Amino acid sequence: MRKPLVILLSAAALIASGTLIASATSSKTAVTNGDDSEAVEPCKSKQKTGLVKGACKKGGQKAAKKAMKSWVKKVKKAKKAGGDTGYKLTCKACHTSLKGAYPLKADGMEQFKKLNAWLKTQK
Numbered sequence: 001m002r003k004p005l006v007i008l009l010s011a012a013a014l015i016a017s018g019t020l021i022a023s024a025t026s027s028k029t030a031v032t033n034g035d036d037s038e039a040v041e042p043c044k045s046k047q048k049t050g051l052v053k054g055a056c057k058k059g060g061q062k063a064a065k066k067a068m069k070s071w072v073k074k075v076k077k078a079k080k081a082g083g084d085t086g087y088k089l090t091c092k093a094c095h096t097s098l099k100g101a102y103p104l105k106a107d108g109m110e111q112f113k114k115l116n117a118w119l120k121t122q123k
Ligand code: HEC
Pocket: 042, 043, 044, 045, 046, 047, 048, 049, 050, 052, 053, 061, 064, 065, 068, 069, 072, 089, 090, 091, 092, 093, 094, 095, 098, 100, 101, 102, 104, 108, 109, 110, 111, 112, 115
């Protein structure tokens, strides 16, 4: 069982370095490339949102975290662009914990849905 893992890891490393080279030439790269290898920590929640579901499917919880982080960044940027310079959004606004299954606050999903719908109206 050891050898296939080594092959897999080096394949992942190759993909990752390919992503690096690609990102050097083009500014936009796929977020989850290189996370497609096996042995990733799967997501723990029952995903309902397209954003998290897609990321979990591709790269497990690590990819979901990455996707959430860049989503939060996007929201903050759009709020700022709209003139809301004091706007803050932290992971803990929606999550009670950033470990395990990343449990949500009672209104975590609702907050996400509202913000995501709003985000889609922004450019
Ligand atoms: C506006 C609310 C909101 C904020 C802010 C937020 N999240 Fe989330 N997060 C959610 C929701 C809702 C889900 C569940 C999505 C689903 O079920 O499809 C989720 C799911 C996740 C998951 C998947 C967990 C699993 O195992 O299934 C991770 C990881 C995660 N968030 C990390 C983060 C991190 C890191 C931050 C801060 C950078 C963050 N989130 C900020 C609402 C939020």
